[in-house]
Amino acid sequence: MSTQPESREEAVARLNRSASDLEARTTSDKTADAVAQAVAGKAYRIVAELIGGVLVGLGLGFVVDLLVGSSPWGLIGGTLFGFAVSIWMAWRTTKRLQAEADAAGVVPKSIPFDDEDEER
Numbered sequence: 001m002s003t004q005p006e007s008r009e010e011a012v013a014r015l016n017r018s019a020s021d022l023e024a025r026t027t028s029d030k031t032a033d034a035v036a037q038a039v040a041g042k043a044y045r046i047v048a049e050l051i052g053g054v055l056v057g058l059g060l061g062f063v064v065d066l067l068v069g070s071s072p073w074g075l076i077g078g079t080l081f082g083f084a085v086s087i088w089m090a091w092r093t094t095k096r097l098q099a100e101a102d103a104a105g106v107v108p109k110s111i112p113f114d115d116e117d118e119e120r
Contacts, residue, residue: 042097049089057082 006014061078065071101108 042093046090046093049093050086053086053089054079054082057085 057078057080058075059078060082061074061076063074064078065074068074
């Protein structure tokens with residue numbers, strides 16, 4: 001069985017259709033699960049910044065206590081400093097995420113107040 005050779009225009013049109021079909025399959029819309037996972041990942045990053053800052057400050061305070069010999073004051077100062085830095089880092093991350101959402105045109109949804117929750 002011999003097939004007729006297709007013209008150049010037909011071959012180009014067929015390849016364009018195949019390319020657009022492939023692009024449609026590979027660039028799927030974000031599903032709700034993918035968006036939820038991305039948001040959860042960003043939230044975990046903020047929590048890690050909060051915990052990590054305090055732990056690093058605690059460690060630095062401990063080292064200062066060992067070197068200087070100012071028993072609890074290095075730990076106290078390091079913990080407070082780590083807490084302040086972690087709050088600043090979390091605030092900076094939330095501002096960046098808000099700027100990304102504003103640039104993407106995301107409008108936050110209002111959640112109605114529910115009186116039934118307070119009665120329980």
